Amino acid sequence: MTEHAIQLVAAARDASRNAHAPYSRFAVGAAVLLDDGTVITGANFENASYGLSLCAETVAIATASAAGRLRDIVAIGVIGGAMDAEGRATGTSPVSPCGRCRQVINEAAQMGGRDLPVHCGAAEGDAIRTYTVSELLPEAFGPADLGIS
Numbered sequence: 001m002t003e004h005a006i007q008l009v010a011a012a013r014d015a016s017r018n019a020h021a022p023y024s025r026f027a028v029g030a031a032v033l034l035d036d037g038t039v040i041t042g043a044n045f046e047n048a049s050y051g052l053s054l055c056a057e058t059v060a061i062a063t064a065s066a067a068g069r070l071r072d073i074v075a076i077g078v079i080g081g082a083m084d085a086e087g088r089a090t091g092t093s094p095v096s097p098c099g100r101c102r103q104v105i106n107e108a109a110q111m112g113g114r115d116l117p118v119h120c121g122a123a124e125g126d127a128i129r130t131y132t133v134s135e136l137l138p139e140a141f142g143p144a145d146l147g148i149s
Helices: 003-016 056-066 099-112
Strands: 026-034 039-043 073-082 117-122 128-132
Touching: 003 026, 003 039, 003 056, 003 073, 003 117, 003 128, 026 056, 039 056, 056 073, 056 099, 073 099
Parallel strands: 073 117
Antiparallel strands: 026 039, 026 073, 117 128
16 A cells, blocks of 8 residues: 555545535545645535536546646545444445546546556545556546547
């Protein structure tokens, strides 16, 4: 387990405490690492109109993009789990990004010219599984297919 994996999973756990998940009661936190060591976090944000909900990974990556740093993302960490009575994520199994988030992560990866590591952690404990974006989303369609990088 790398230092970055541990750092990003810890930051994702902290971010998950800010999840707005009154419908699913499933909190997710994400943290992206930029090339200068900056960490940007996000938490899922649900909406009564479910289709308008935002995933933690998307929030973190969009925040990096809004700061002009999309191409600077070098790694991402994510955790998730059922919320307890205090709103904290629980569970000892690592959680991986949904399909939509894998596509969003792929966008950042291709724009930065990197096969980003994705550190998937458990809400509790120290279980972490690390994948590359290309492992999570093989043969992905992205900016490179449109001649953009």
